[in-house]
Amino acid sequence: NERTSFFGGYESVRHSEDALRDICNVSMRVFSLLLSMLPLLPERNCDVSLPNRLLLFLVKLKLGLRYTALGVLFDIDRTTASRHFRAVLTTLTAATHNWIFRPPSSIIRATLPDCFKANYPECRMIIDCTEVRTEEPSSVGQQRVLYSSYKSGYTLKFLVAITPNGVICFCSKAYGGRCSDTRITVNSGFLSVVQPGDVILADKGFPGIKAGLKDTDAVLVMPPFLSGHGQFSEQEVRDTYNIAQVRIHVERMIQRIKIYNILKVTVPITLIPLMDDVFHMCCVLANLQPAIIKPYD
Structure with missing residues (x-):
């Protein structure tokens, strides 16, 4: 048969x-x-x-x-x-609204992977923004808000923060692709979860948040910008390498979030009002997967 x-x-x-x-x-x-x-x-x-x-x-x-x-x-x-x-x-x-949260500093310190201990022992969070493509809006106003020059198309943008051991501890609401990384970080409420003495790792898109971090006595660490003489010093090369070695973990976690194809296909206009909740749930599910960083990494 x-x-x-x-x-x-x-x-x-x-x-x-x-x-x-x-x-x-x-x-x-x-x-x-x-x-x-x-x-x-x-x-x-x-x-x-x-x-x-x-x-x-x-x-x-x-x-x-x-x-x-x-x-x-x-x-x-x-x-x-x-x-x-x-x-x-x-x-x-x-x-699950409270499943994405910043753990106490004592917990982050106790679970700090080896790869952070040499250069960034006080690192508490790593941040980055990610974009999700959308259909072209019908109104000119929406087009201006959603257009991303970086992606050359219409997008929603989210801020993600992870702890050094690879747990998502903050995810923002959706912002239009036109919004800068700095503006999203300031407006999303992320600064409210930063604690005194925290070291925050980021890429070069976040220099504008330094002023906000000063209020909490936290430190923003980014790759060095190329100065006027046109090449990095030996120390700047080392700093760039060291930051890249640990910042890669937030990129790996964003890849894990985007294993959910709802964030990789073009989002229909009708689905945009739900994307705050969709992104939150993708982050929750990503956190329920096996850890991406082992303690001895």
Whole structure:
């Protein structure tokens, strides 16, 4: 007898950790944790089972599928797929709103990887901005706000901070691509989580936040700028190398966030109002993955 294979929703992946990871990028343990946060609905309202609603949500995050494609997969109308995605997104964002937080300095110090100890023992956070492409807005005003000269297109921009051991400890709301890294850092509330004596590592896009950090007696460390004589000194070369060696970890963490294709495909205009919550959940899920930095790294 020929065996016919088809996608049967949660029943197709419930006994296959590999399949669940492939289409959702979560383990069964994480899936069960998220499932426990979703409210049960009265049976008459359950056109889609609770596990399938969560699966639909995670599939959209991981694969970046349109609602029409999700409707085909789960045998529902695209509007029903949209409704379930939004409902799960709202519920999980509220349930995990305090999961992205800055740990106490004592914890950061105790878990500091070896690669930071020689040159940046007081490093508490590494920051960077990342952009997500959007469709072209219809209004000129929105076009001006979203246009990114760096990406030569329309984008949303987010600030991410990680601790030295690779845990996301801050993620901003979405800003238009036109917004500078400095402005996002100042306006996002990031400075409020900085504590006295913190060393913050950043790239060259953040010089404007130095004034704000002075109020907290924190120190911003960036790669040196090329001076007028046209080449770096030996010390500047060493500084550039040392910073790059540890700053790469925030880039690795952003790559982990962007394994969710909803952040890599072009974001439809209709999805932009949800992107604050979408980015938050991608950060939460990234933190639930195995650590990217080992203590002895």
